[in-house]
Amino acid sequence: MRLVVNGTPREADVREHESLLTVLRERLGLPGSKNACEQGECGSCSVLVDGELVCSCLVLAAAADGRRVETVEALGSAERPHPVQRAFVEAGAVQCGFCTPGFVVAAAALLRENPEPTDAEIREALAGNICRCTGYGTILDAVRRAARITT
Amino acid sequence: MPVLIARRLDEALDELAAHPDTTVLAGGTDLMVELNFGRARPARVLAVDRIDELRQSAGGSRVRLGAAVTYARLLRDGAGSRALEEAARTVGSPQIRGAGTVGGNLGTCSPAGDTLPVLAALDAVVVLRSARGERRVPFAEFMTGPKRSVRRSDELIVAAEWDDAGPAQTFVKVGTRNAMVIAVASLAMVIDRARRRVGIALGSCGPTILRAPDAERFVRVLCDEAGWDRPLRLSEAERTELGRLVSAAARPIDDVRGTSAYRRHVLGVIAGRALARLGAA
Ligand SMILES: Cc1cc2nc3c(=O)[nH]c(=O)nc-3n(C[C@H](O)[C@H](O)[C@H](O)COP(=O)(O)OP(=O)(O)OC[C@H]3O[C@@H](n4cnc5c(N)ncnc54)[C@H](O)[C@@H]3O)c2cc1C
Ligand code: FES
Ligand code: FES
Numbered sequence: 088m089r090l091v092v093n094g095t096p097r098e099a100d101v102r103e104h105e106s107l108l109t110v111l112r113e114r115l116g117l118p119g120s121k122n123a124c125e126q127g128e129c130g131s132c133s134v135l136v137d138g139e140l141v142c143s144c145l146v147l148a149a150a151a152d153g154r155r156v157e158t159v160e161a162l163g164s165a166e167r168p169h170p171v172q173r174a175f176v177e178a179g180a181v182q183c184g185f186c187t188p189g190f191v192v193a194a195a196a197l198l199r200e201n202p203e204p205t206d207a208e209i210r211e212a213l214a215g216n217i218c219r220c221t222g223y224g225t226i227l228d229a230v231r232r233a234a235r236i237t238t
Numbered sequence: 239m240p241v242l243i244a245r246r247l248d249e250a251l252d253e254l255a256a257h258p259d260t261t262v263l264a265g266g267t268d269l270m271v272e273l274n275f276g277r278a279r280p281a282r283v284l285a286v287d288r289i290d291e292l293r294q295s296a297g298g299s300r301v302r303l304g305a306a307v308t309y310a311r312l313l314r315d316g317a318g319s320r321a322l323e324e325a326a327r328t329v330g331s332p333q334i335r336g337a338g339t340v341g342g343n344l345g346t347c348s349p350a351g352d353t354l355p356v357l358a359a360l361d362a363v364v365v366l367r368s369a370r371g372e373r374r375v376p377f378a379e380f381m382t383g384p385k386r387s388v389r390r391s392d393e394l395i396v397a398a399e400w401d402d403a404g405p406a407q408t409f410v411k412v413g414t415r416n417a418m419v420i421a422v423a424s425l426a427m428v429i430d431r432a433r434r435r436v437g438i439a440l441g442s443c444g445p446t447i448l449r450a451p452d453a454e455r456f457v458r459v460l461c462d463e464a465g466w467d468r469p470l471r472l473s474e475a476e477r478t479e480l481g482r483l484v485s486a487a488a489r490p491i492d493d494v495r496g497t498s499a500y501r502r503h504v505l506g507v508i509a510g511r512a513l514a515r516l517g518a519a
Contacts, residue, residue, distance in 0.1 A: 106274065125275070127267055139308070142267075214331045215330065
C-alpha cells in the first residue's frame with residue numbers, strides 16, 4: 088500500500104487486519120503514535136488522515152491506501168519543537184509522557200482551526216485523550232500557553 | 239481478507255452481489271474495535287468511505303444525508319436537522335467524530351446509537367440499494383432488534399432522508415459523564431409546526447429505538463390548544479403528565495450503565511426539559 092506520511096510518499100507491505108497505527112509504528116519506523124487501548128478510548132494514537140483528526144488504531148491500514156497521514160513526528164523535533172510541544176514542556180504537562188503525543192496532535196489540530204479557544208473548547212477538543220498521570224490541569228495550562236505563543 | 243476500496247456505487251453493489259459474505263467498512267469506529275480484539279474475522283472487506291454518492295447531502299424541504307458523511311463533516315456543513323447535529327456533537331470524541339458515520343451508526347444499529355432516536359422522531363427513511371434495485375424503509379421498520387436490521391447482505395445503506403421539520407427539535411442524552419459515554423438513556427423530540435406533527439423517540443431504553451405515541455398525542459393536543467405557530471408554555475401538571483407518558487413508553491433493562499427504574503425516571507425528566515425548550519422555539 089502507499090501513503091503520504093508527513094509529506095513523504097511511503098510504501099509498506101501490510102497484513103490484512105492491521106491498523107494504520109501498527110503500520111506507522113512497526114512498518115514505517117514512526118513510534119511517536121502510541122498504542123494503549125486499540126479501541127478508540129485513549130487517543131494516544133491520534134493522527135491526521137487527510138486533515139481529519141482520528142484514532143489510527145481504528146483505521147484499517149489496507150483501506151487507507153493513498154491517504155495523507157500526519158503524525159506527531161511531523162509537528163516538531165527536540166531541536167525545533169512545535170509551539171504546543173514547547174508549551175507542554177514549559178507547563179510541566181508531561182509526566183510519564185505516554186499520552187503526550189496524542190494530546191499534542193489533538194491540541195495542534197484544535198489550534199489550527201481555532202487559534203484562540205476558550206477553556207470549554209479546549210476541554211471538548213481533548214475529550215478523546217486520556218492521561219493517567221497529570222490530572223489534566225497542567226495539560227489545559229499547556230494548551231492555553233500554546234495558544235498565546237501562536238497568536 | 240481481501241480489502242476492496244470502492245470508488246463508485248455500482249462497483250460496490252456488484253461486489254456485494256458477487257460476495258454476500260462481504261463486510262462493509264465506513265469509518266471503522268465500530269468494526270475496527272471488533273477486528274482489533276479478534277471478535278470479528280471478516281471474509282472480505284469493502285471500504286465505502288470514498289464513494290461520492292454516499293458522501294453527498296442535500297438540504298431543502300426534503301433532506302438527504304449520505305451514509306458515509308462523518309459526524310465531523312455533518313457538524314461543519316450542517317445536517318438539515320438541529321437535533322441530528324446535537325446528537326452528532328455527543329458522539330464519542332473529536333477523533334471518533336472525525337471517522338464515524340451516520341451510515342455506520344445505522345449499520346451497527348445499537349439501541350444506544352445516538353443518531354437513531356433522531357431519525358426515528360423525524361420519521362426518516364433509510365435508503366438501501368443493491369444491484370437489484372432500491373428500497374426505502376421507514377426507520378421504524380428498519381431496526382428490528384439490538385444490532386439487527388432488515389438490511390440484506392447484498393445491500394448498502396446509501397442515505398437517510400426526511401422532511402425538514404423546522405427548528406423545534408432537540409436531542410437529549412444522559413450519560414455518566416460529559417464526553418465519551420454511551421447513552422444511559424436518550425430522547426429525541428420533534429415538533430414540526432408546519433406539518434403539525436410531533437415525534438418523540440427513546441434510545442437505550444429497549445431492544446430497539448422506541449416511539450412514545452401517547453406522549454406524542456399529548457403534545458399534539460397541547461399544540462392544538464396553544465396554536466401550532468405560537469410558543470407553548472407548559473404548566474407543572476402538564477410537564478408531569480408528559481414525563482409519565484414518556485416513562486411508560488420505555489422498556490428499559492437493568493445493566494451496568496443504569497437500572498431500569500433510573501432510566502424511566504430520567505426519561506420523564508428529560509422529556510419535560512426537551513418540551514420546555516421546544517415550546518419556545
Ligand atoms: C471510543 C468510542 C466512542 C463511541 N461513542 C459513541 C457515541 O457516543 N454514540 C454513538 O452512537 N456511537 C458511539 N460509538 C460507536 C461508533 O462510533 C458509531 O456507531 C459510528 O457511527 C459508527 O460509524 P463508522 O462509520 O465508524 O462504522 P463502521 O465501524 O465502519 O461500521 C459499523 C457497522 O456498520 C456497517 N456499515 C457501515 N456503513 C455501512 C453502509 N453504508 N451500508 C451498510 N452497512 C454499513 C459495517 O459493516 C459495520 O457493521 C463510539 C465508538 C468508539 C470506538
Ligand atoms: S490506542 Fe487508539 S485510542 Fe487508544
Ligand atoms: S503523562 Fe503519563 S499518561 Fe499522561
